[in-house]
Amino acid sequence: MASSVPPIILWENTAVRIYSLFEKKIAELELPNCKKEQAQADYAALLALSDGANFGEAYNPVARFHTPLRQRNDNNGATRMRHTCCFYYLTTGLPKYCEVCPRSMN
Incomplete structure (x- = not known):
C-alpha cells in the first residue's frame, strides 16, 4: 500500500521518535549505568552513520534532522x-x- 505522504516527512517523523526515545525515555528508566552508556553509544553510532544505504537512502535520514535543541x-x-x-x-x-x-x- 503506497502513501502520498512524502518520504522526507515520514523520515522526520521517525527521527523525532528516535530522538525522544534516546534523549528522554531511556534517561527516565531505572537502568544500570552500563545500560544507559550503551544506549548513548548506540544513539551516537546511529547518528554517525554516514552511509545512507543503511536506510535505503542517499543520506542518513535520522542524522539529517538532528539539530540543536531550542528553548520552548x-x-x-x-x-x-x-x-x-x-x-x-x-x-x-x-x-x-x-x-x-x-x-x-x-
Missing part, C-alpha cells in the same frame, strides 16, 4: 524545530500549527 516558548524544556510539517493540524480540525512546525514561522 512556554519555557517547559527544549525541543527541535521541525524541517517539515507533519500535517497533524489537519487531523485536529484546528487551524493551528504545532509549536515546532516550520509553517508556524511564516
Whole structure:
C-alpha cells in the first residue's frame, strides 16, 4: 500500500521518535549505568552513520534532522524545530500549527 505522504516527512517523523526515545525515555528508566552508556553509544553510532544505504537512502535520514535543541516558548524544556510539517493540524480540525512546525514561522 503506497502513501502520498512524502518520504522526507515520514523520515522526520521517525527521527523525532528516535530522538525522544534516546534523549528522554531511556534517561527516565531505572537502568544500570552500563545500560544507559550503551544506549548513548548506540544513539551516537546511529547518528554517525554516514552511509545512507543503511536506510535505503542517499543520506542518513535520522542524522539529517538532528539539530540543536531550542528553548520552548512556554519555557517547559527544549525541543527541535521541525524541517517539515507533519500535517497533524489537519487531523485536529484546528487551524493551528504545532509549536515546532516550520509553517508556524511564516
